[in-house]
Amino acid sequence: MVRPCRADKHICSFTRPRRKIQSPQKRHLSRSAPVASPVTGAAEAEVQAAHKYCIDLLSKYDRPSYTLSTFVPRNAQTFYLALRALNVSLSMIPDTTSSHTIGLMRLQFWRDTVTKTLAGSPPKEPVAILLASAISNLHERTQGRARITKGWLTRMINAREQTLTNDPYTNIAALESYAENTYSTLLYLTLSALPMTSVTADHVASHIGKAAGIAAVLRGLPIVAFPPPAAQSPHQGGAGMMSGGAKQGAVMLPLDVMAQAGVKEEEVFRLGAEAPGLRDAVFTVATRASDHLITVQEMLKNLRAGQDVGHDFEHQGEEGHEYDAEYDVFQGQQNESPLDEVNRAFGVFMPAVGTRLWLDRLEKVDFDIFQPDLLRSDWKLPWKAYMAFKRKTF
Numbered sequence: 244m245v246r247p248c249r250a251d252k253h254i255c256s257f258t259r260p261r262r263k264i265q266s267p268q269k270r271h272l273s274r275s276a277p278v279a280s281p282v283t284g285a286a287e288a289e290v291q292a293a294h295k296y297c298i299d300l301l302s303k304y305d306r307p308s309y310t311l312s313t314f315v316p317r318n319a320q321t322f323y324l325a326l327r328a329l330n331v332s333l334s335m336i337p338d339t340t341s342s343h344t345i346g347l348m349r350l351q352f353w354r355d356t357v358t359k360t361l362a363g364s365p366p367k368e369p370v371a372i373l374l375a376s377a378i379s380n381l382h383e384r385t386q387g388r389a390r391i392t393k394g395w396l397t398r399m400i401n402a403r404e405q406t407l408t409n410d411p412y413t414n415i416a417a418l419e420s421y422a423e424n425t426y427s428t429l430l431y432l433t434l435s436a437l438p439m440t441s442v443t444a445d446h447v448a449s450h451i452g453k454a455a456g457i458a459a460v461l462r463g464l465p466i467v468a469f470p471p472p473a474a475q476s477p478h479q480g481g482a483g484m485m486s487g488g489a490k491q492g493a494v495m496l497p498l499d500v501m502a503q504a505g506v507k508e509e510e511v512f513r514l515g516a517e518a519p520g521l522r523d524a525v526f527t528v529a530t531r532a533s534d535h536l537i538t539v540q541e542m543l544k545n546l547r548a549g550q551d552v553g554h555d556f557e558h559q560g561e562e563g564h565e566y567d568a569e570y571d572v573f574q575g576q577q578n579e580s581p582l583d584e585v586n587r588a589f590g591v592f593m594p595a596v597g598t599r600l601w602l603d604r605l606e607k608v609d610f611d612i613f614q615p616d617l618l619r620s621d622w623k624l625p626w627k628a629y630m631a632f633k634r635k636t637f
Contacts (some may be wrong), residue, residue, distance in 0.1 A: 261419070261474075290376045293372040293376070294321070296369035297328035297369060297373050300331050301324065301331065302334075304335070305330070306620045308330075310625055311594065311597070311624075312327075314589075315590045315591060316626060318436075319436040321380065321439050322381065322432075322436035323343065324376035326374070326429060326432055327429070328369075328370045328373070329396075332353070333399065334406070336350065336406075338408070346407040347407065353400050354397060354519075358393070359371070361391065379435065381436055384438075389438040390435060390438075391432065392562060392563035395428045395562075399424065399429070402421055404423065409495060411494075411495065411496075412495070413497070413499070414498065415495050415499065415531055416455060417497065419453050419456075419531070421460075422452060422453040422455070423453055425452075425456055426456035426459065427448055427449045427452025429452065430448035430449075431445060431448055437589055437591075440565070442559055443552060443584055444585055445556065445559075446542070447539055447543075450536070450538050451592055451594060452535045453532070454533070454595065454598050455594045457529075464495055464496070466494065466618075467493055468494050469501045470492055486637055494506070494508045495514075496524050501520075501524055503527070504521070504523040506518060506520040506523075506524045516614075522612075523613060525612045529605055529606075532598065536602075536637065540636075543637070546580075551581075552581070577614075589632060593631070593632065595631075597624055599637065600623060604616065
């Protein structure tokens with residue numbers, strides 16, 4: 244049984260009667276820094292080649308991000324493509340390295356690459372070249388005032404260490420932290436490339452990123468539990484799923500949720516979708532992702548009513564989340580309301596659409612995370628994203 248969400252809370256409350264594993268009862272989700280440095284210009288041919296490389300990478304391994312790129316404001320699209328290509332490259336490290344040590348070396352390579360790129364001397368690597376070109380363009384457009392926070396890029400890389408070993412999330416809060424450090428941070432960085440420094444836009448991005456990150460972990464659960472041979476690792480959805488990881492399988496659900504639902508890892512390996520408690524555990528985690536999307540809907544509703552969003556931004560004051568009024572004046576957007584800011588950046592928030600579509604599909608199969616259809620791209624995404632963008636609502 245589902246109790247309606249309270250608009251002033253982040254998390255819905257659910258009360259469900261105890262039932263046997265084979266009960267036909269189905270679950271239902273509730274509905275309610277440093278300033279960027281000018282970079283050394285690469286040859287135009289190199290930039291064009293890097294651009295094509297990044298587009299091809301997204302088209303092959305992260306189709307949703309490729310599809311949604313058209314909604315990102317044009318002046319930030321190059322940065323978006325480079326950033327998402329970096330995310331794909333990071334997500335592929337577990338499948339393209341033969342040992343944990345080599346995986347750590349690859350992550351260090353990307354840390355060094357980010358440092359060099361922000362310093363104006365990117366290595367001859369396509370993602371770095373395109374990222375450097377986009378940062379240089381941002382620097383020129385804003386006369387050196389726009390900020391790309393190095394700490395955010397480093398945080399994305401550091402968070403990926405967990406996928407090298409498939410260390411379990413101790414609780415659902417740890418899973419949310421992973422989603423914040425990866426998927427929310429992707430949105431923060433894209434906003435900064437518009438450029439936009441807005442506590443409201445960042446707040447919306449935080450909730451959407453957490454929802455997308457949690458859904459990504461769920462989507463990749465079957466592949467992490469039963470990793471295919473490296474040469475056959477499917478990356479449909481690429482950055483939208485955790486793939487491969489350690490060569491030995493693992494059940495990447497929060498330990499507290501597994502304990503509460505009575506899920507045992509060895510039973511998942513032995514019984515798959517029929518493991519006792521597994522669907523309940525998936526339901527609990529999926530509900531948290533859904534709650535973040537519901538929270539965003541409530542925030543938008545409040546803004547349209549001329550109110551504040553309804554609750555404080557928990558990350559305000561952290562690195563990258565300092566808000567300089569003088570910088571907003573420089574942008575010529577000093578008269579924007581919080582709703583105007585969100586609407587101007589709305590294209591950045593399109594991952595919310597793909598996340599909701601996937602959660603709906605998960606609900607339709609009664610939270611059987613091993614259903615093959617859940618790994619396929621959703622043909623409705625372009626149309627649903629267009630309608631959401633046009634109406635400025637999810």
